[in-house]
Structure formats: C-alpha cells, structure tokens
Amino acid sequence: MTYLSHWNPIRTLLHARPNLDVEAYLRGFEPRVVWAGHDGGALDIRLDLSEDEVAYHVKADIPGVDRNDIDLRVDGNTIHIAAEVKRGPAAKPGEKEIYSERFCGLASRTFSLPGRVDETKVTAHYENGVLTLTLPKKSEGQTRKIAID
Template sequence: MANLTRWSPFKTLARFEQQTPFEELFNGFGLRPRWSELEMPEMRIDVTENERSYAVKAEIPGVGKDDIDVSIDGNQVSISAEVKRETKKKDDEREICTERYYGQVYRSFGLPGEVDNTKASAHYENGVLTLDLPKKGNGNARKVTIS
C-alpha cells in the first residue's frame, strides 16, 4: 500500500525548477518568506474502537498538558492546544531560520456513536494525548413490534 502525503503548493513550485524550494527564490533579496506562517501543523490522530469504548491517540508535541483542552458533545470530540514559543535569546543572537510553529492547533471529529463524557479519561505523555472514551449505553432502548 502506498503512503499518501499532503501536497503543499508553497513547499515547491513545479513550474520553476523541480528541485528548488519556493523559499530559496528569496535568497539574496533580504526578504524573509512568510509562507510557513500560513501553514498550521496538523494534529495527527489514530482512532480505534472495541465493544465498550473508543480510543483516540493524538500527536501534540511541544505542548504542556495544562495547555490542552478536550471537549465532548455527544459523538463530537474537539481537541485544542496552545503551542507556546520559547523566547529566551541572548542579546547578541538573531534568528536566521524559524520553522517551528507556535500558536493554536485544533482538531474536531465525529465518532460513529455517542460517548459517555462522564466516564471519559485523558492522559498526556511524550507528546501523545491518549483519550479513553466509553460508549454510551442504550439504557432505554427497546424493540417495537409492528402491528
């Protein structure tokens, strides 16, 4: 099976030389391209399910656990996080290249069934947020006979 990657028109431009990244076109002009600021990093997730619950693993590197918010509404799960930038620099230093993102990241998705948000739990370790989302039981479900 082939791996799919998302194509970004700002990484390379095919109508110019194939091997030359778009950012290198600005070298020597004293301009700093701002295309990288338009890109927000993706929060990659894995979702699995068993009979009792859904398990979600979300990659959110470089974030403190206090800066992550998870909300559950029915079958809708929303994860947001604030990526903070370290601003410790010495007086004689200047930035030459800055590729690390800082700001807000957000991901929202729907699950096939409703989640019991009172029993949901979350754990964050080594840049991976793990959610255990128990399925809501059909407490009042009954079979209806047709006459």
C-alpha cells in the same frame, strides 16, 4: 513555413552526457517549502482512532505542548481537541535568529465518532507529546418488546 517540434531537455542532456545520474542532477531543483502567512507551518494534530465493544480509543500527536495548554471537549459524538503552542525566546542574548520553521499559536482538531460517548467516564492522559483518550460508548438502552393493547 514553421515546424513545431517537441523538445525534451532531459533527452538532450542525456545525449550530451550519457552516464549522467539524472536524479542526482535534478535533486537541487525540487521545490522548497516556504512557511508563510495564514496556514504555513501550522501544527497538524494527527490521530489514531480505534474501538472495541466498550470504548473508542484515540491517540493524538501534539508535540511541544504543555498539558495545561490542551483543551478537550466532548459533546455527544463530537470530539474537539485544541492546543496552544508557545515558544520561549528564539535566540540567546547576542544571537540573531536567521530562520525559524517551528509553529507557535493555536491548533485544533474536531471529529465525529460513529456512536455517542458517555462524557462522564472519559479519561485522558498526556505523556511525551501524545494525548491518549478513552471514550466509553454510551449504551443506547436495551431493546424491549412493547405489548399493544
């Protein structure tokens, strides 16, 4: 007859070496990030969004991008940010590139705000890899009582 037993390799290891620092021992076995193909290494545009009575405020991290390579579109309450990340020559003459994790290509982010934006008064500022937007809220008009005849 065959008996099944639960084997725990960590417990076996600790019985053999009771003073072993398990975390330090296993540190070399964590999965490595592999940048491959379609989505690997894509630039992730991260946002901070806040609002006050008159406007929405957006801070978007877009590092390594020239301000002329950023495309910003506002349509009602939908905001679209796109940026093209370009890389120069990877290696100097006589050097060979072994490995590169830096992204190059097109990155974009689209999100909706809870209210409409006045597109004519939007301001945008880009400095040190941070795009700062001020998106004034569009007044929905005053509520008015209508007399019924």
